[in-house]
Structure formats: C-alpha cells, structure tokens
Amino acid sequence: MGYQFDFSMVVKILPVLWRGVLVTLELWVICLAVGLVLGFFVSLARISPFAPVRLAGRSFVELFRNIPALIQLIWFFYAFPILIGAQLTPFVAAALGISLNTAAFSAEIYRSGIQSIERGQWEGAMAIGMSRADTFRRVILPQVFRRMLPAFTNRAVEVAKVTSLASVLSVHELMYQGRVLSSTYYRPLEILTTVGVVYLVMIYPMTWTSSALERRMRRKA
C-alpha cells in the first residue's frame, strides 16, 4: 500500500480536538453523575415492598435497557419536543438520553449489589438495635460500593464511549469534531486514529484508578 502518512496536520487540529474533548468530558461527567444518582433511586424502587413501585422501577429499567441508546438520543432530540412543545438543544437531548440510559444500567448494578449482601449483615446490625435505614446506610451500602466497583467502572467506561453517539445530534464533542475535521482535511486515517487514541488516553486512567482502588480495598479486608 502506497499510502503516505501525514501526521503533521494533527498538530494543527489539536485545538479543535481539545474543544471536543471538553464537551465529551462535560457530557460524560453529567450523564454519569445523573445516571448514578437516579439509578440509585430506581434500584430502591426495584426492591420496594410495594408492588406498583416495583413495577414502575422495572418498567424504567427495561425501557432504557432494551432500546438502543442511539434511538433514545434521536428520540429525545426529534420526538420528545413534540410531546412537551419545546425544542431541546442537542446537548440537552443527548445528556437526557444518555443519563436515563445510564440510570437504567446502574439501577441494575445497585440492585444486584444490594441483593448480594448476605441476610446475616442485616441481622447483625438489627441485633444491636440499628434501624433499617441506618443498617442500609452504614452496613449494606458501603459493601455494595466495594463489591460493585468493577461493575460501576465498566459502566463509566461505557458511558464515556456512548457520549460519542451525541455526534449524530451535532453536539460538538470529540467524535463530531473528528468527523468534521477528517472530511475537511481528507485525512480520515490520521485524524480518526488520533481521535481513537484521545479516547483511550481519556478513559484509561479511569480503568487504572479503579483497579488501584480495588487492590487497596483487598489489602484492607
């Protein structure tokens, strides 16, 4: 193959890519934060003693888990405004779709985590007179976070990658910038490779930190 690599213009596009990185990070942090918090409450609904609440939690999870994320994003941008009678910016539509999607997956992580804690932990706490709420807060949840840390990391990595879908709504994040640049410079090989490497550099520290945390917790236990 006689292709002549030319990575020299990569330096020129770096400022543009950097703007994309910032938008991607913003989208990532918002969706992860909203998704983890909302997912926690959805998981509580999933294990509620009240059947209608359980059904609502279950429906939410199944809805957002079993429809492709891409469709959810496009739906929130093009369809949802018709229902509410107001146009969303691409960023808000993307953030909404990815956050709800993340909430559904995190809810399942919390739920399986909570249910994996042995009954004896509840009993040990109740036997010294602790309330259910205190038991949950002081005994169950800290163990859920430890036990589910790998699953939460996977989710965080997944969310970082899913943010690239926002490019179809013309959110100016990293993927979008990469596509625009590669068609401007006619250098898709160099530019898209660079974009891939930037994603890797952005996401890898997350994976690394998580395994370091896991190692530290294993030493403690």
Add this chain to the structure above:
Amino acid sequence: MSEIAPSTTDAPILRSENLRKSFGPIEVLKGIDLDVKRGDRIAIIGGSGSGKSTLLRCLNFMELPTGGKVFLEGERIGTVRTARDGSQSVTYSERELMSVRRRVGMVFQQFNLFPHMSSIENVMEGLVTVMRRPKSEARARAAHELERVGLSDKLDVYPGRLSGGQQQRVAIARALAMDPEVLLFDEPTSSLDPELVGEVLRTILTLAEDGRTMLLVTHELGFAYRFATHVIYLYDGVVHETGTGEQIFRNPQKEKTRAFIARSSEFSL
C-alpha cells in the same frame, strides 16, 4: 408461703406465653412458655428442626412470632389490635423492636461481623449509631469490651484477617457493648473448627461468672452441662422436658430426652 408475691429480682426479665411461629403451613413453635429470671443461664438443646434457633430468634424478634406473647421486664412486646369481628392481631413498630433488640443481644452462628469495619469499629457501631455516644467515648468502651474477650491486640484488624474464634469473640464484644439485659447465643460454635471452639466457650463462661442472663442454643452438651442453670429440651416445637443440667443430662425422665442425650454423646470421649 407459696402465696407470697415474688420479689422484683425473682420476676422474669424475659417471658414467653404460648409462643408460636409458623413458616407458611409449617408450625415450628407450637406454644412455648418460658420464664427467664435475672442471672439465669438457660441452655436450649434438641435435634435439628426442633425449633430451638427459631425460639431464640423469636425472643429478640429477628423472626416475628405468629402467636403468643413475649414480655420484657413485665411489658408486653407489640400492640394488640382488635378488629370489628372481635379477632385480635398483634403489630410491632420498628421503633419498639429496635429497643427490644438493643436490650436483648444476640450472637450468631455465622458471627455476622461487618467486613468493611475493623474489630473496634464493629464494636463501636452500635454505640455511635444507636446510642448516639461520642466517638471517643465509644472507642474507649469498645476497646474495653475487646479486652474483656482477650482481643486487645486486634483492635484495628479487619474480620477477614481474624480466625473464626476471634471473629466470634469480636461479635460477643459487639453485643456486650450495648449493655444488653439478656444475651442470646445461637449455636455460637457450630461453624468453628474444633480447636477454636474452646476459646469461645471460655469467653462465654467468663460472662457467666459476671452473672449475665444468657440463653444458649448449642450442640455442645458437655458445655451446656457446665454452663447452664436450666436446660430445656425442645422436641417438635414444644418444651419436652426441662430441669437443671444434672436432671436433664444425668437423670432425664422422658424417653425422648434420654434417647437424645444418648445419641448426642455416643462418640464423646
């Protein structure tokens, strides 16, 4: 003379009347009457499925009884409601059960220590979260309780790094820290390797010397004999025979008790 009202020290601290518990269609406890007086040490023995653990768990409401009454220091636990048709049901508020469980401590077969907390944090937890004690005071008290069970050198060690016997002693310290009026032991040595049983039993014996009120479900008949002021033999959800250790182990009156004692000590040295 028998008409004289019992002195307050003779009044039962914990009492059950016709206590019943069913799991679905299966009735496990079929009406248990029990009087526990201050300083009593009661060993509950019986075959598997006789209901002995369930009885213990109903006394601190880890399981809610399906019938009968439980009194703690003369006060009935639960609120009786009478329906329009005259039928009665008992409801228990979480607040009331929390207070009962604080006063009636429990030590479990599986220890149930909190793995994300060190020994001292396990013992402090109830003091801080339930009793609202300042941390420094709770820490001092927890250190004292761990010293009592011989674990002064393990304060900052996590349960995962302790032997089964040490874990169970931390669990005993955790229960003691709450100053329970009655302490329940649910087969405290059943999940321990044989060579670790002794250290836990010795710890329980030192509590007996302090005059603690205790109920113990156990398969260690030799220990029950040394430990107990009273022995209860449960069979099929009822109290089949009761008496002192001497009476039950040396001179059981009923055929089933005799057979159980003989079966259980068949291979003892």
